[in-house]
Amino acid sequence: MSESKICQCCLEEVLTTNYLLHSLYCERNIIKCEICDLRIDMKEKDNHMEFHKKVDCQYCQQLFEQGQLEMHKNSCLNKPEKCGFCDLIINIKEMPKHQAKCGSRTEQCQTCQKHIQKKELSFHQGICLQDQQQQSPKRNRLKRNTNDNQLKQSKDDSSVQEIKQSATTRRKPQQQIKQNLKQKVQVLKKQEDNEDEDDDDEDFQKALQMSLNQK
CATH class of the missing domain: 3.30.40 (Herpes Virus-1)
Incomplete structure (x- = not known):
């Protein structure tokens, strides 16, 4: 070696x-x-x-060697970042205070429609979506049962309506017969009244003729 x-x-x-x-x-x-x-x-x-060679940081204007500058910029307290709750650009040193206030505001969950604090919304949505997926089969079964009951009720209502219409249809001829009989009775009564009047006129004429003959 x-x-x-x-x-x-x-x-x-x-x-x-x-x-x-x-x-x-x-x-x-x-x-x-x-x-x-x-x-x-x-x-x-x-x-x-x-x-x-030293150059200044674009966020805090402190001088750093070129080799150290990139490392410093990643953790510079004046570096602007986007808030995860409202998308505003905030300095890193001010971010905790901002997010404490911003995260306490509520936003509506698109799954359950409840209003949840923004700082808890992501966690809530994960659980809420999972619960929604688990409940979907039960809701579908309930919906099918409700639709079946509504369909059955609709059929029952249709049957009752048909029975009522049938009964009404059967009653109409009977009502018509009664009406026709009533009209015939009225006609016959009228004819009898006319005949009685004619008989009274004939009797009157005979009485008058006999009275004249006696004179």
């Missing part, structure tokens, strides 16, 4: 057989960064120092 040594310039492990050549190159080309003590190639010094 080949032996190795640590280079004092770049602090890398190098095979002993290559150490001399490697160390000569490092002494001429490798330098230590004065800021982070990292060993870097002289050709990369400018790029490396750009990494250490």
Whole structure:
């Protein structure tokens, strides 16, 4: 197994057989960064120092090295974020206070139509939807039974109506017969009255004739 040594310039492990050549190159080309003590190639010094250049955070205007800036921006207290309840843009440091008030407002659940606090709405909707799915078969059975009862009642009502119509239809001829008989009786009575009047006239004429003859 080949032996190795640590280079004092770049602090890398190098095979002993290559150490001399490697160390000569490092002494001429490798330098230590004065800021982070990292060993870097002289050709990369400018790029490396750009990494250490400080820039201000766009949210709080504090200065940070380029390498640290992205990490800081993710947790900066002045970073704006969207409220999960109302979609307003609020700074992170103000978000807890805002959400405590905003989350206490109520919103109507589209499943059960109840008004639920926004901070509990997501949890409620999950449970409410599950309950709705479990109750749907029972409601469908109840609905079918209700429809069957309504259909049966409708048929019963139709049967009763048919019976009433049939009875009415049977009564109509009887009523018509009674009416016709009544009319015939009235006609016969009228004829009898006329005949009685004629008989009275004839008797009167005979009496008058006899009275004249006696004279």
